[in-house]
Amino acid sequence: MTRPRGFRASGVAAGIKAGGALDLALVVNDGPRREAAGVFTTNQVKAAPVLWSEQVLRERRLRAVVLNSGGANACTGPEGFQDTHTTAERAAELLDTGAIEIGVCSTGLIGQRLPMRALLDGLGTAVDGLADTERAGTDAATAVLTTDTRPKQACRTHPDGWSIGGMVKGAGMLAPNLATMLAVVTTDAVVDGEGLQRSLLRASRSTFERLDVDGGTSTNDTVLLLSSGASELTPTEEEFTELLTEVCTDLVRQLQHDAEGATKAIDVTVRGAVSESDAVGIARLTAEDNLVCTALFGSDPNWGRIVMAVGRSGATVDASSMEVTVNGVTLYSRGAPVADRDAVDLSGRDVEILVDLHLGEHSATVLTTDLSHGYVEENSAYSS
Amino acid sequence: MTRPRGFRASGVAAGIKAGGALDLALVVNDGPRREAAGVFTTNQVKAAPVLWSEQVLRERRLRAVVLNSGGANACTGPEGFQDTHTTAERAAELLDTGAIEIGVCSTGLIGQRLPMRALLDGLGTAVDGLADTERAGTDAATAVLTTDTRPKQACRTHPDGWSIGGMVKGAGMLAPNLATMLAVVTTDAVVDGEGLQRSLLRASRSTFERLDVDGGTSTNDTVLLLSSGASELTPTEEEFTELLTEVCTDLVRQLQHDAEGATKAIDVTVRGAVSESDAVGIARLTAEDNLVCTALFGSDPNWGRIVMAVGRSGATVDASSMEVTVNGVTLYSRGAPVADRDAVDLSGRDVEILVDLHLGEHSATVLTTDLSHGYVEENSAYSS
Structure with missing residues (x-):
């Protein structure tokens, strides 16, 4: 995720999960561009962060994505939606932008409020820890895990010099009608928002949507794609979709192999x-x-x-x-x-x-x- | 099954299963009437005995039903269908009737031919052992079991004096789009074939079709309803459907409680x-x-x-x-x-x-x- 130019990430232990595990991830797009696209669960019951992110994605721009494990913030009523809004507001403030440019993803148990004080404090630590290193990317990929046993990342670089990278989590409640897990994919290619959305839909259809562990479509499934344009290279839509599909295929294979209890x-x-x-x-x-x-x-x-x-x-x-x-x-x-x-x-x-x-x-x-x-x-x- | 007047049954160890377990059941309607009805799996892949029984049931008459465990006789090609036909022919001969009045049901592993010599020999023994006793009914109900742990039977008698009794097997691959198991239900009430079929469809819809253990609709699901008319009593269709629904509900509850691995x-x-x-x-x-x-x-x-x-x-x-x-x-x-x-x-x-x-x-x-x-x-x- 941090290999494409223009991205930093971090993963911290905010205390949302018990026992000091990493539980809060932040992915930031430093630009110069901020185009973004997203696909979301088709479950009619959608978690607060899904309702939020779907709405902000209408502008096809994201400065950053905040992700937490340790709680799905689904079925938590208006208060749960307010928690997501507060999270976005706080991240926006720390990154000097508007809340409308902050995507939010949550994963974990349905039906419990998030410990907001711990989460907001952790957000400060996460911003301080932002880096464009391999380690920072792996920390972020680790902080989103629930029953997964290992972080899942993939990256491909086109011969022309632009890259696509990503992380994903998900081990159960895995069946699509769009992506059935959380994933953040980054690219330094120059692609406008509508082009990102078209490519993401096409790539998802043959990758994330073709994984089915137990038929369960989560309330929180989200795939976000962020473009920094930092390579200053503009691929054709075919080239971009093809490489994106490769990265998503790699991520999906990792999900398949790390699914709950899987021996085959x-x-x-x-x-x-x-x-x-x-x-x-x-x-x-x-x-x-x-x-x-x-x-x-x-x-x-x-x-x-x-x-x-x-x-x-x-x-x-x-x-x-x-x-x-x-x-x-x-x-x-x-x-x-x-x-x-x-x-x-x-x-x-x-x-x-x-x-x-x-x-x-x-x-x-x-x-x-x-x-x-x-x-x-x-x-x-x-x-x- | 043997409690309604006019029915005999038997269950024998024909050697279809290894280890000498009961594996062949016979239910015979001694009349005076021979009306019958049936509902069958909606799986597009149907076992040979289902194809056979669906066909003979068009006449709405059955003299007897032969049931075996130890093999489903599904996906066995034209030879498998011939095996079912031969079974019906042999039972008809022994019972002095036509093969068109013999229903056949099989259950067990998909894709293997039945040991026909053992089955046909067993059929002779089963005819010899026919009785209208409780014990004979239980032997038949035992001979159709696969992974079930106990025979499942039910009987209700209407205050007017007519009865409905039945047996059922099924423990996995249990989800309906009609009945998802084998069941034979008998009655001594006087009901014509079309009336039996209407009542069976209505009763199945709220009983057998509302059990779903694992979504698996078997290739062999069959429910047969036989009327002997031996009580010489003619209930209204409402009365008959109501008592039939009670018997089917009882059988379905037994299936639910004996389902594979069930603790709840x-x-x-x-x-x-x-x-x-x-x-x-x-x-x-x-x-x-x-x-x-x-x-x-x-x-x-x-x-x-x-x-x-x-x-x-x-x-x-x-x-x-x-x-x-x-x-x-x-x-x-x-x-x-x-x-x-x-x-x-x-x-x-x-x-x-x-x-x-x-x-x-x-x-x-x-x-x-x-x-x-x-x-x-x-x-x-x-x-x-």
Whole structure:
């Protein structure tokens, strides 16, 4: 995030979380430009910081983003919205700008007010600690984590000399209808606000929106993209979208591998569908299916469950033309088994499920994980 | 099942399952009437016995139903369909009728052919063992079990003297779009085939279709209703539907309590929705939500996850009017928390979640269970 020129970051322990962990991150765009774009959760229940950031993003400009873990500030009523507003006001004051240029993101338990005194004090410390170093970026990426086990960052530099970098958090309640987590992506390329928004939508659609760990669309999902223009280089929209998609893909892979309790990284690809929405729908439903995901936790190539999941989707399918392949071995074809399930090697971490419907030209891949004891363990003991 | 007059049953160990467990059930209607009705899975991938039984049920007459555990006979190609046909032919021969009066149901692993010699031999033994005793009914109810831990039966007798009885199996891959399991229901009331079908559809809609353990709609779901008319009593359609709904409710409660790994029986009720389909949709999505179900496994009244699930449904909701109540304690109302979560007692097995949208007049209840280590354990070691 700090590798593209024009950005500083910091991560501090403000005391929002117990035990002195880093819990407050700040990302600042020093310009010369301040264009920005964002995509947000489609959950009808939106956290206060989402309502705030959606509103300020209408201007397509951000000077900075404040992010906290230790509390989602969702379902906290008008007082919760006021807390977000106060946070933005304070950050604006410290950075000598207007609150309308401050994005806010929160993550953690739903339904509890944030400890505002600790947060506002921490904001001062965060501003004092701002730096454009690798370490500062990693501190920020660490301060947004909840049940994640490691900070997740990615950066790509175009041969022409401009860069895109980013950080992301998210380990559960991960399913999109836009991005299902918090992410901040920075670039020193010169791109105007509308161009940033178009590229971000396109990149999100094939990356963040194609990860589905447990079907849960969070109240707080936010992806922000900030451009400093500090490279003074202006890529074409295609070039920019392509590199942005690479960075987002890298971040999404990191989310997949660090998802709660995951022991497998599963890619579900559907080919030969009559429409893209059919392909995505079937892949998503299969990725969310508890019986498919528990079988894979047990390294069991139980393709019958895959066929069941495909069949219960509302999409156009035909059992007599369908083909199911797991890690390269075709197990089911045109209505009957074609190979012994023992021929499939599921001993590794990566699992590739390919469903070919043989009905049309459309395809899609959705990333997911297995459903393990670890997932149940973490999620049955989260708030208590 | 054998309590209504005119029915005999048996359950035998045919050797379809390893280890000598009961695995083949037979239910015979001795009349004088043979009206029947059925509802079947809406999964687009249907097992051979479902394709068969749907077809023969068009005549609305059944002399008998053959049911086996130890194999679903799904995704087994034309040979699998031939196996079902052969089973029906053999049962018809033994019972001196036509194959068109024989329903067939199978349950177990998808994708493997049934051991036909063992099954056909067992069928002879099953016919020899037919009886109208309690014991015979329980043997049949035991022979259809897979991961269920106990046979599930119910019976009600109308004050006028006619009865409805039934058995059901099902413990995982349980979510409906019609019945999500195998069930056979018998009655000695005099009801014609079309009347049976109408009553069964109405009863299923508020019972079998409102249970959702894991979203998985099986390839084999079947509910069959057989009438012997042996009581010579003709109830009104209302009376019959009402008693049938009682029997189905009893069976569904038994399914809920015996679901794979379940430690909680959770009823999700949505009130105040603008339509019944909204109410059902929200209740179903909440019931399927892994984060809600793992929290309840941990006896954690994490209402934020309930709000998240409601908000991600496509239904009409308004965070500022919604109310969430768990086991009688209202935790969230009109956009903010209203009680301490510690006020909720989740130490028992029964959990009542009530979501009042305050938007309309429609309501629905969906039954589910928690998501536990036991569920993961059973389903990660099923076929291997």
